[in-house]
Amino acid sequence: MTAKIILDVDDVQMRFGGLMALSDVNLQIEEGKTHAIIGPNGAGKSTLLNVCVGRLQPSRGTVMFEGEILTGKTPYEINQVGVARVFQTPEIFPELNLLENVMVPALAKRDGSFKFNAFRNVMREADIRDEAEHVLEDLGLQEQRTHIAGSLSRGDKRRLELAMCLVQHPRLLLLDEPTAGMSRADTNRTIEILKRIKERGMTKVIIEHDMHVVFSLADKISVLAQGKIIAEGAPDDVRGNPKVQEAYLGGAHL
């Protein structure tokens, strides 16, 4: 029962001058699954995501998404094929209100990377508006929808960014530490949201330090250390893997 591979990272190498941030990373993400990437600080986790979304071009190797080569494409082209990303520090539109923040990505999904619709009133875009309101409600941000995004708390900004990604119904969602800096309550709330998304069959790659989050969500875990994948497998297998324990704790038991 091999599932369909949606994202295929093939022999990716990323070199920054003398530093080898990623060396020969191979990673297959199965459709509909939640795949966690864990590893100590500086292991290359965010670099790997940056390579996937086109922020960085790898020194060698390719990234394929549903049979299409992503390497060499720009971030907007990669988004248009169905890959959305939540950043480690929320990337939102701080001067716009929440509703506008979510409507803009919804427009990108509908209109493509460029459309000159300058003579239509935004209020007439009822579909886009409804969709945005629906997602905001889903994430519990409905009451704040006319607030300026820059005035939100950190946790709410992260949820808003998630809403901005979800409104596009991406095939693949990449999350870079979605709960970092969140209170326990907010973290649990985010876990609930992510579980709900999973039921809809959206594939997710999640980078996370919080093991509570990882073990509540992940179907599969890859461990990255010093630019290499050192272990991969189901959560329970990874937990007991001595190599992982060494990478994290220098040999102490988890």
Added chain:
Amino acid sequence: MSVSPSPKKELATIAIFTVAVLAMPIWLAPIGAAYPDLLQKFAIFGIFAIGFNILFGLTGYLSFGHAAFLGVGSYTAVWSFKLLTMNVLPAVIFGTVLAGLFAVLIGYVSLRRSGIYFSILTLAFAQMSYNLAYSVLTPITNGETGLQLTQQDPRIIDSMFVEAGAGLPSTTLFGLKMSGYPGFYFCAVVLIIGFWISLKIFNSPFGMKLKAIKSNQTRMGYTGFNTRPYLLVAFVISGMYAGLAGSLMAATDPLAGAERMQWTASGEVVLMTILGGVGTLIGPLLGAGVIKYFENIFSSYNENVLHQIFAALPDPLEDAVVAVTSLFVGEGWHLTLGTLFMVIVIFLPGGIVEGARRLKSLVLRPTVRKYGFKTDQPTTRS
């Protein structure tokens, strides 16, 4: 800016605006600004500033070279008067279109960079155009003298219908002379159309995407938008507004000089926009009005006028007061403008519009409104 006005509200806005602009000769009379020359300037620079704001206000890209498009518009309009007809309509259309083409060229290159580098690139292009107009392009621009109408101009279309008169012809709109009040009303109608288009853009999905680019261009990329064409379109639209303003200048006074392209002219529209309120609909227009009013009123004062104003004071005091105030009028009116600009930027970063909004909330509701972002909130904070 957070809540976009509905189409109904949009109609109301444009109706009020139309009445206000057309009635300018009436309500500006008490402050001595209701004469056609100045009113024309209000309308023309208003168009220039509205267009500039579509680029600067919506996308945050600060161009320091918009005077180049103003100049292109003027030269094109004068050439249309020389070669084709004294009718202003083709002149205005050609001026706008050619400025737009010019903007495609400059925008395509300049938009490869952002921030200060973009500003410097546009400045460099405008200064290049200015110097070319002065020197190499003399056959087209008539160099230092400036491009003027002459008796020998072919005026192909006009000569088919009427014999050339003895003197220089004047610009017309199908026979209606474009000097004085008719000239103002022509500019006013163009201004209203220009404002309406700007209003449409502000309230459109396109405008919302431009605001999003200003807010976070990185996120726009990861959201699936190719930002470069958006910026280029905004740049070209605002260049066309500048060309339109330039051709209207030529339409009301048919000559064009290279100084219209100089960086001081580019700087002036930046001042107008910031003074009025960046990113607000009406702000740039108010800024243009205030600056042109000050330029005309304060620069016309001289020591004699000041002596008359302060005649009631005892002589030594009168001399002292006149000595100080005379620094700020006549040739020195720029000092007044500079002071005003400093005061606005320091105390009211959102410009006149923010000032009006604060006054309104002070009068109507003394309590602090939650978040305070209700309508046309400028987004100058960074």
